[in-house]
Amino acid sequence: MVQKKTKVKESLVDAAHRKLEERFITLKLPPGSVWSEEQLSALINIGRTPVREAILRMAADHLVDVIKRAGVVIADISIQDQLIVLETRRELEALVSSRAARRAIDSERAYLHKLADQIEDAGAQEDVKAYLALHFEIKHFVSAVARNPYAERALTPLHTLSERFYFMYHREIDNLKEVSQAHAALTRAIANGEEKAAAKMSIEINDTSEKFTKALLMRDV
Numbered sequence: 001m002v003q004k005k006t007k008v009k010e011s012l013v014d015a016a017h018r019k020l021e022e023r024f025i026t027l028k029l030p031p032g033s034v035w036s037e038e039q040l041s042a043l044i045n046i047g048r049t050p051v052r053e054a055i056l057r058m059a060a061d062h063l064v065d066v067i068k069r070a071g072v073v074i075a076d077i078s079i080q081d082q083l084i085v086l087e088t089r090r091e092l093e094a095l096v097s098s099r100a101a102r103r104a105i106d107s108e109r110a111y112l113h114k115l116a117d118q119i120e121d122a123g124a125q126e127d128v129k130a131y132l133a134l135h136f137e138i139k140h141f142v143s144a145v146a147r148n149p150y151a152e153r154a155l156t157p158l159h160t161l162s163e164r165f166y167f168m169y170h171r172e173i174d175n176l177k178e179v180s181q182a183h184a185a186l187t188r189a190i191a192n193g194e195e196k197a198a199a200k201m202s203i204e205i206n207d208t209s210e211k212f213t214k215a216l217l218m219r220d221v
Helices: 012-025 037-044 048-060 079-103 106-124 128-145 149-173 176-191 195-219
Strands: 064-067 071-074
Touching: 012 037, 012 048, 012 149, 037 048, 037 071, 048 064, 079 128, 079 149, 079 176, 079 195, 106 128, 106 176, 128 149, 128 176, 149 195, 176 195
Parallel strands: none
Antiparallel strands: 064 071
16 A cells, blocks of 8 residues: 655665666756766766666666667657657546545645655746655656556556656756646645546646657757
């Protein structure tokens, strides 16, 4: 049973994955850059063995490519690929949102209300890093509360790719306050058990993301 998170001891592999993922999203690991295991290990101050396992996990999620005798290549950012990511997220997130609204228990609903307030505040403060951290927390928690591990596993790397894309282009998109309010409203609908509204809001948010992604694509034509 999923409930509000409690502190548990994080494995070194999980810690390595989290730290590398944070740097992936915030472009401290620039798209297209090449790294050795030794460099990544030194960057996050974790030994090579857990770093290697974390890299393999990221490679399976298409976040990096591991090229023998060359190193670890950070995935490029592609507007066309982002449209495919959004296409994949659309139906899965509507499903997960409605199921989480149905299946959450009281303590989980209370935690979702708390997260909704926090992401709305991050947007009001125009703190993109706080917004993205909360966005990931909400998406991960909602997927877990939906109690569909297959959808959860499929969505996690898609959220990581989308967050990196947003970090890359958020100044051009310039809608942080609006999207934080939309995600807060969706999170509250889930917390309140509003299944149909949650699915509808999820699709509307996806439509907004697709609209500005297509606008970026047309800008470069």
